[in-house]
Amino acid sequence: MANTQETNRIPLPMPPLRTVPLDGRGPEDVVVDAVGRVLTGVEDGRVLRLDAFPKGPQGAADTVAGAPRTEVIARTGGRPLGLEPLPDGGVLVCDARRGLLRVDPSDGTVRTLADTVDGAPLRFCSNATAAADGTVYFSVSSRRYPLDDWLGDILEHSGTGQLVRLRPGGSPEVVLDGLQFANGxxxxxxxxxxxxxxxxxxxxxxxxxxxxxxxxxxxxxxxxPGYPDNMSRGSGGLFWVALAGPRSTSLERLHRGKPALRQAVGSVARHVRPRPGPLVGVLALDASGRVVHDLRRRSPDYRMVTSVHEHDGHLILGSLHERALAVCAFPPASRG
Structure with missing residues (x-):
């Protein structure tokens, strides 16, 4: 049975954010490798690796002093979104334009694992996770709209998202279809x-x-209480979920409207680039779907959080909009 959350629950305030500037825009996903280095991809196709962040004082709300060393480990030639470190040191990359890729950080080699599904080009590959036996599960956000027009799909409510499975040595197979903008x-x-x-x-x-x-x-x-984006696993088996924006009642009314209206609004949205709102939010849920942590804060200097990763007592955030990562202390009052 679904665990329905109460949208009027009172969230805890997220601690102040410290930003980590990047030479690139849109670090949509953020993950940490086996030795504690941070990985992210930016809109020009580079996959970046950063040394561990300086901790800074508890509650500091500024730019991280002594920016961590950053190196380019690969160039996908597309637009990297979701990342997944693998036990052998490789990294899965969901590229919105090229499909599911595997990157070797030692030499920058990029290999295509899947670029079609059921005979159709794989567009808008979004996020992935890998099982212990090497099976990969990855999402396709939309089969109607590309990444640059993501808002059109959200407005149209197309229901063309998919969850795809790729077994070792096998071919991609759709295991869930009809999803509303499949993401993390x-x-x-x-x-x-x-x-x-x-x-x-x-x-x-x-x-x-x-x-x-x-x-x-x-x-x-x-x-x-918002629109879930990328997901990651944290301590205690929790699922961390980034909220790309707060709940919109006007959007919900549109979704209840006729398909022709939604399509018309979605088409207009292809030419609109609205500025994201200043609310930053993340959730942590247990394996039963119960919300354990609900953290939100108003942050006009860091917008549209699309990923969250718990590491070493901190939360590291990524954004499709910003030219930086953000980091905050894991709030002691929120520990489960």
Missing amino acids: VALAPDESFVTVAETGSRRLTRLWLTGPRAGRRDVLADGL
């Missing part, structure tokens, strides 16, 4: 299920992989 993907701690964020519906959808419910689809969490 994460496996349960015991790999009994995989969950995908449906940004357009403010919910986390679950596909059971083992046990008596294997192959069945249900909802892990519904009625989230």
Whole structure:
């Protein structure tokens, strides 16, 4: 049964953010490799690796002093979005224009793992996770709109997102279809299920992989207080979820309207580039879908958080909009 969240719950204030400037725009996803280095991709196709961040004083709200050393580990030739470090040192890269890639940081080699699904070009590959046996689950946000027109899909509510499975040595196969802007993907701690964020519906959808419910689809969490984007696993088996924006009642009214109206509004949106709002929000949920941490703050200097990763007592945030990462202390009052 879905765990429906109360949208009027009172969130805890997120600690002040410190920014980590980058030579590039739009670090959409942020992950940490096995030795604590931060990985992200920017809009010109580079995949960057940063040394560990200086901690700074608790609660500091400024730019990180002594910016970490940054190196380019690969150039995809497209637009890297979701990243996933692999046990052998490689990195999965979901490239919105090129498909599912594998990067070797030692020499910058980029290899295509999947660029078609069911005979159609793989466009808008968004986020991925890898199981212990090497199986990869990745999302396709939309089959109607490319990344540059993502807002059109959100407005049209096209329901053309997918969750795709790629077994070692196999071909991509769609395991969930009809998703509303499929986005972040994460496996349960015991790999009994995989969950995908449906940004357009403010919910986390679950596909059971083992046990008596294997192959069945249900909802892990519904009625989230914002639009879920990338996901990551944190301490205690929690799922961290970035909220790219707060709930919009006007958008919900549009989604209830006729398809022709939604399509018309979505088409107009292709020519609009609205400035994201100043609300930063992240959630952490347990494997039952219960919200354990709900952190939000108004931050006019850092907007549209699309990823969150817990590391070494801190939260590291990425954004499709900014030219920086952000970091804050994990608030002691919020610890579960």
